[in-house]
Amino acid sequence: MKLFLSLLMLFSLSFAEDSTIEVIKRVDSLPSIAVEDSSISYDDTFKMRFFKSIVADLNVISIFNVDRHYRETHFNDTNVIVNNKDMNYVLRYKMFEDDNGALNIGIKLLEENKLVLSKNYKVGRKNIYMFISHAIAYDINEFMGEASVAWMKRKVIFSRIIAPKKSEIVIADYTLTYQHTIVKGGFNVFPKWANRAQKSFYYTALDAKIPTLKHVDIKTAKVTNVISSDGMMICSDVSDDGKTLLLTMAKDGQPDVYSYKTNTKKYTRETKYNGIDVNAQFMSKDKMVFISNRLGYPNVFAKRLGSSEVEQMIYYGKSNSACSAHGEYIVYKARESSNAFSANTFNLHLISTKTDFIRRLTATGVNEFPRFSKDGDAIIFIKNYMAQSSIGIIRLKHNKNYLFPLKYGRVQSMDW
Amino acid sequence: MKSIVLSGVVAALLVFSGCSSKDPVVDAETQEVEAPAAQEVKAVETETVSSESSVISSGTDSLTMSDIEKQLTSVYFDFDKFNIRADMQEKVTTSAAVANAAASAYSVKLEGNCDEWGSDEYNFALGLKRANAVKKALVAEGVDAARVAMVSYGESNPVCSDKTKDCWAQNRRVDFKLLP
Numbered sequence: 001m002k003l004f005l006s007l008l009m010l011f012s013l014s015f016a017e018d019s020t021i022e023v024i025k026r027v028d029s030l031p032s033i034a035v036e037d038s039s040i041s042y043d044d045t046f047k048m049r050f051f052k053s054i055v056a057d058l059n060v061i062s063i064f065n066v067d068r069h070y071r072e073t074h075f076n077d078t079n080v081i082v083n084n085k086d087m088n089y090v091l092r093y094k095m096f097e098d099d100n101g102a103l104n105i106g107i108k109l110l111e112e113n114k115l116v117l118s119k120n121y122k123v124g125r126k127n128i129y130m131f132i133s134h135a136i137a138y139d140i141n142e143f144m145g146e147a148s149v150a151w152m153k154r155k156v157i158f159s160r161i162i163a164p165k166k167s168e169i170v171i172a173d174y175t176l177t178y179q180h181t182i183v184k185g186g187f188n189v190f191p192k193w194a195n196r197a198q199k200s201f202y203y204t205a206l207d208a209k210i211p212t213l214k215h216v217d218i219k220t221a222k223v224t225n226v227i228s229s230d231g232m233m234i235c236s237d238v239s240d241d242g243k244t245l246l247l248t249m250a251k252d253g254q255p256d257v258y259s260y261k262t263n264t265k266k267y268t269r270e271t272k273y274n275g276i277d278v279n280a281q282f283m284s285k286d287k288m289v290f291i292s293n294r295l296g297y298p299n300v301f302a303k304r305l306g307s308s309e310v311e312q313m314i315y316y317g318k319s320n321s322a323c324s325a326h327g328e329y330i331v332y333k334a335r336e337s338s339n340a341f342s343a344n345t346f347n348l349h350l351i352s353t354k355t356d357f358i359r360r361l362t363a364t365g366v367n368e369f370p371r372f373s374k375d376g377d378a379i380i381f382i383k384n385y386m387a388q389s390s391i392g393i394i395r396l397k398h399n400k401n402y403l404f405p406l407k408y409g410r411v412q413s414m415d416w
Numbered sequence: 417m418k419s420i421v422l423s424g425v426v427a428a429l430l431v432f433s434g435c436s437s438k439d440p441v442v443d444a445e446t447q448e449v450e451a452p453a454a455q456e457v458k459a460v461e462t463e464t465v466s467s468e469s470s471v472i473s474s475g476t477d478s479l480t481m482s483d484i485e486k487q488l489t490s491v492y493f494d495f496d497k498f499n500i501r502a503d504m505q506e507k508v509t510t511s512a513a514v515a516n517a518a519a520s521a522y523s524v525k526l527e528g529n530c531d532e533w534g535s536d537e538y539n540f541a542l543g544l545k546r547a548n549a550v551k552k553a554l555v556a557e558g559v560d561a562a563r564v565a566m567v568s569y570g571e572s573n574p575v576c577s578d579k580t581k582d583c584w585a586q587n588r589r590v591d592f593k594l595l596p
Contacts, residue, residue, distance in 0.1 A: 164573045189572065190537075209525070209595060211567055231528075231544045231566040234537055248537055253548030253566055255541040276545065278537035291538050298538050321538035333536070344533050368536055412572060413536075 019329055019350060019396040031088035033058060034067040038075035039095035053130050057137035062398035063146050079113055105132050109140060117143050130177045147397060151373035155198050157191045158414030167412060169203055176391060176404045192235045192415045195242040202235040236280045246280035246288060257290050259305055270305060283325040289313060291321055300332050314351060316358060322368055326376035328353045333368050348381060361394050369413055382411045479518055481594050487514045488592030491550050498545035500553055508550060511592060512557030522594040526550050528568040531584035543568035550590045
């Protein structure tokens with residue numbers, strides 16, 4: 001009996017960690033949290049803007065039932081507001097502007113009227129308040145001992161198509177509230193962070209006679225040409241140490257995957273099939289997944305760098321044209337309908353290479369360009385639906401999707 | 417021990433209850449909106465380029481680069497395909513003749529394009545394969561391969577942005593551009 005129970009426990013624990021299994025209906029069991037504003041500077045519009053931002057961030061960390069009522073109180077009051085007395089947690093914050101015009105924010109997290117966490121934040125300009133809001137949510141999540149949401153503090157880089165053959169490259173926070181256009185004018189696509197620190201990035205310039213991969217150092221604004229190829233030139237992925245790039249190039253009109261060493265500037269052709277091989281993503285330091293039409297339709301394959309052996313990874317769907325990998329998991333885009341005459345639906349699916357379980361992650365519209373966060377906790381993707389382009393985030397362990405719409409233009413590609 | 421065992425059982429129950437539902441609860445907020453029915457629009461006449469005789473009568477000597485470019489008409493493709501259709505072969509032959517005569521002083525840039533279904537690399541590759549199919553056809557007709565450059569714009573260079581099948585068909589194309 002004991003053995004049976006411990007086996008059952010082992011079984012349940014091992015499966016509880018499987019991201020392809022959905023967690024449904026956990027809302028009722030989540031602790032409640034309310035937010036109290038004690039700000040002394042700033043007008044009501046800005047106060048409300050920050051409040052909405054912090055409520056949204058607390059929702060995204062998916063560990064609380066967040067109360068959406070805006071309430072004000074004094075920062076040093078020992079008791080929470082009467083309306084919030086039944087809440088498990090209360091987050092109280094105070095914004096104030098110092099003599100240099102910097103935005104300062106102090107927070108207190110109260111659990112049943114007891115102070116459990118306090119912290120102070122500061123940014124030079126108030127228009128980048130959203131980064132403090134993300135940092136607060138990140139810190140509370142850490143304090144609660146939950147799986148890291150480090151991706152919240154990372155920046156998203158994306159290309160936005162504003163007219164045919166016209167685009168701009170934008171750096172934003174994950175909610176797209178903050179947006180800074182870093183490359184303006186021309187036709188530039190497929191931006192990709194060059195390193196984990198997000199200090200520089202690559203992008204493809206399509207204005208030149210031959211598509212060219214460029215490297216931009218954000219601090220110095222120095223732009224360097226990296227490599228060019230007739231037809232196609234895309235940096236699909238960058239290794240964790242930033243020293244190896246996976247490129248799609250098309251020497252003689254033949255799209256293939258190449259690996260490129262940034263220190264020696266030497267490249268190696270990784271795929272040799274005479275159809276389409278694109279979209280290579282690192283699975284580990286020396287293994288990649290990529291999209292190939294070698295079976296007559298686009299599907300996901302894997303191979304070790306430098307070896308010629310290719311392995312089919314997905315056995316479902318007739319058109320799987322984009323993918324991203326993290327450890328044993330692969331997320332891929334599948335066309336649900338194959339029709340030239342009506343609207344098509346593309347959904348994202350998650351598969352574990354160990355169990356072969358498949359989980360559908362999206363339900364409507366055109367969902368594409370999936371990318372895992374570095375820690376595998378979340379997937380970011382592009383959603384185009386009803387003429388609206390958004391960036392979406394899927395929290396795998398919490399079975400939640402969040403959409404952040406773009407005000408104008410269309411997201412072509414992105415990285416985070 | 418008891419509590420550990422219990423929590424194991426609870427966890428197992430949670431997992432099983434999670435498995436029992438087939439459809440994930442995702443994107444619920446967007447599901448209620450119905451997709452618009454594809455509008456039935458009359459086929460658009462895409463071959464509106466002035467006839468060759470009218471261009472030639474204006475005097476070949478004084479033709480500018482953009483005048484010659486207009487004689488190089490776009491080649492259209494089927495959904496998810498990059499082979500040159502039988503009805504497009506004649507266009508390619510005509511373009512090859514122009515490339516070897518009036519446009520012989522210039523390089524030819526082939527721009528591959530796709531419809532709006534997907535912004536991923538695969539779509540760019542499809543555009544490129546289309547450009548490459550046209551390049552091979554041009555070379556077969558006697559155009560020097562060294563004069564032909566290619567680029568793919570994926571779905572980012574549409575000539576039509578309506579949500580109709582005719583519109584998508586117009587976007588699945590290879591355009592010719594001349595470079596000095």
